[in-house]
Amino acid sequence: MSATPLGLPVDQTSHARLAADGLTLARLDPADGAAYEAWIRAENRGFLQPDPTPEVIEHRRGYLGDDRIMGVWDSSLPHPQVPVATTISWIADLTLPGGGAAPTWAISGVTVAPTHRRRGIARALLEAELRTAVELGLPLAMLTVSESTIYGRFGFSPSVLARNLSIDRRRAHWTGPVAPGRVHLVSAEQLRSDGHPIVERVRAATPGQVHYAATSILWDRQLGLPVGDDNAKNLRFARYDDADGTPAGFAIYRFVEDPADFTQHELRLQTLVAATPDAYAGLWRFLLEMDLVATITADLRPVDEPLRWMIADFRAVRSSETDHLWTRILDVKASLEARTYAAPGRIVLRVEDPLDFAAGTWALEVDDAGSATVTATADTPDVDLTVNALSSLHVGGVSARVLEAAGALTGDVARLDAMFRSPVAPYTSIWF
């Protein structure tokens, strides 16, 4: 990788396309405080968030690393310094089946001002982001999305699903293993240092997890630490320590009161991270035995949550499934070689990609150890699929049989499933 996110020039194709419409695509230098403030205000406006205070903006600026902040400006406006469109992107490792990680272009903060929508600005920005990722030598791009209708057209596809849970606590009597360690109530500051190594242990073992540093806003947000977080004072933190005192898991949650009945609180579980089965059991039991709570709700839980098998009443847990992490393969060889496979063999994939990054016919050969070699080939394909379908299969949690039934691919589905399915269900535990 020769170029760096901050060293790379602005994508000229999208620059020219937007210039033809009287708009300027440029990279923002966050050292320019006034320009950064205008950019943050525009981003918040796009997501219907309240206007942030100068303190909040300054604090957030302190988190920036090699993030590439892009904007589109319209010089004909009364306030031309406020961008009419925003994106912010950075390189983050995405864990893949087998425990390897691929450096991935994480795209966030995609907004277009309501006055400038549906005239192709987001398309110009997104295509620029994908070309930028290619220039950086990154094999794939990823995002978590506000609406699931936007990104398929750019080759992204849901790769990691998530479950939202609602638990009738009084029916969910604990029948699971008794964890030998202890649960402690801790402060946000304490968890800030103790919790991140646990996050890292889980990340290494779980496909779909996205790396964030211990100093990043993605970690501090979970803890309610960034300035101006209105939710912070309501957050509670519990840490599970193994019998030998080593922290192995934590939960972050808050209570919502039912004003009509003090015994009917809702416990909203924001995060539960467990590096061991004991930590998982210890933390869930702790939450399920919370007095004055009628319901536990939890969003963004893994699809293979074992909880139901650890309580007296399977039906105490209701769940709904949703898409969460969307990925987009840009470099087929590098993406497919970055993971391991569940079965050896050879399969030839013909990939269709309207944006051309991944298009071609590729032979994937997997050895007995599960390692892959990918080469361009003129052989007859065993499977025909879109880059969207390949991106979903790649992270290991989406079934080829389901995609075939949905009309997203044709060919040797049994072999695809045998090779691509991950024994550990992919899970992405954050929004970004």
Ligand SMILES: CC(C)(COP(=O)(O)OP(=O)(O)OC[C@H]1O[C@@H](n2cnc3c(N)ncnc32)[C@H](O)[C@@H]1OP(=O)(O)O)[C@@H](O)C(=O)NCCC(=O)NCCS
């Ligand atoms: C989503 C958003 C960025 C789109 O910006 P935009 O400049 O209007 O989009 P474009 O004009 O470039 O549209 C590109 C394509 O996406 C489609 N599209 C745009 N917004 C869409 C939406 N919300 N739902 C479905 N399709 C959408 C357009 O129809 C167009 O399709 P086509 O090129 O296949 O004809 C903008 O509506 C926005 O800021 N929304 C609020 C913030 C948000 O949700 N951002 C996404 C964060 S993940």
